Amino acid sequence: xxxxxxxxxxxxxxxxxxxxxxxxxxxxxxxxxxxxxxxxxxxxxxxxxxxxxxxxxxxxxxxxxxxxxxxxxxxxxxxxxxxxxxxxxxxxxxxxxxxxxxxxxxxxxxxxxxxxxxxxxxxxxxxxxxxxxxxxxxxxxxxxxxxxxxxxxxxxxxxxxxxxxxxxxxxxxxxxxxxxxxxxxxxxxxxxxxxxxxxxxxxxxxxxxxxxxxxxxxxxxxxxxxxxxxxxxxxxxxxxxxxxxxxxxxxxxxxxxxxx
Ligand SMILES: NS(=O)(=O)c1ccc(NCc2ccco2)c([N+](=O)[O-])c1
Ligand SMILES: [Zn+2]
Numbered sequence: 001x002x003x004x005x006x007x008x009x010x011x012x013x014x015x016x017x018x019x020x021x022x023x024x025x026x027x028x029x030x031x032x033x034x035x036x037x038x039x040x041x042x043x044x045x046x047x048x049x050x051x052x053x054x055x056x057x058x059x060x061x062x063x064x065x066x067x068x069x070x071x072x073x074x075x076x077x078x079x080x081x082x083x084x085x086x087x088x089x090x091x092x093x094x095x096x097x098x099x100x101x102x103x104x105x106x107x108x109x110x111x112x113x114x115x116x117x118x119x120x121x122x123x124x125x126x127x128x129x130x131x132x133x134x135x136x137x138x139x140x141x142x143x144x145x146x147x148x149x150x151x152x153x154x155x156x157x158x159x160x161x162x163x164x165x166x167x168x169x170x171x172x173x174x175x176x177x178x179x180x181x182x183x184x185x186x187x188x189x190x191x192x193x194x195x196x197x198x199x200x201x202x203x204x205x206x207x208x209x210x211x212x213x214x215x216x217x218x219x220x221x222x223x224x225x226x227x228x229x230x231x232x233x234x235x236x237x238x239x240x241x242x243x244x245x246x247x248x249x250x251x252x253x254x255x256x257x258x259x260x
Contacts, residue, residue: 029195030106053179063169088122116147150216
């Protein structure tokens, strides 16, 4: 039976090590990225992102975040290049956000928190499927995208518009024909390091690819994220926000950049 965890004082990030001791492991995520300490690596290839919007399937409130899930039974929606070897298939994307516009991202940059962070999760096709890849040291590649308060983001609004159907934990609805490439900034400059899932089971299986440039989100749009609930229908409602893990010790890891 999977142990229940959350982001509260009683069961939140400071307590996760009690049931998931890898929380104190050598390659935990997120981290604070210090650009001046990142090493430019000219051997890093450009990121190659090929997404087929027809592969988007549904959107779910899983009680920790919302997630948009993709059909991943072929190589039509893949990530190659960058720091990774081989082909990784997009499985899902989700976000982490704060209770205010002053916090919410998991990674920070020189200690700066963004109001939201988008994660696009890909799995290594050297493994049979996502679940096989989940706990392998080279199993996953997650693209992290910061969201910065500015003008409203019409592409993101397509996701927010269906939140009414997934307000409570366990609710899901179809979400066809969505191209997550439209949620990426113009520049694919990135930092990369070896890390982990940022929620339990905290497997140290993620090659992180954090984009330097943010995409925009309006404050009004951020208020829509916070209308989702951590709780199931019929329970005392708890607003879904502050669903982020704070930065973890770097423990000697190197962060590389594909830009100067
Ligand atoms: N914030 S993240 O991108 O690092 C992240 C965290 C957890 C999980 N999964 C948690 C899990 C696995 C098995 C049971 O439950 C995923 N994911 O599955 O893509 C991604
Ligand atoms: Zn995440």
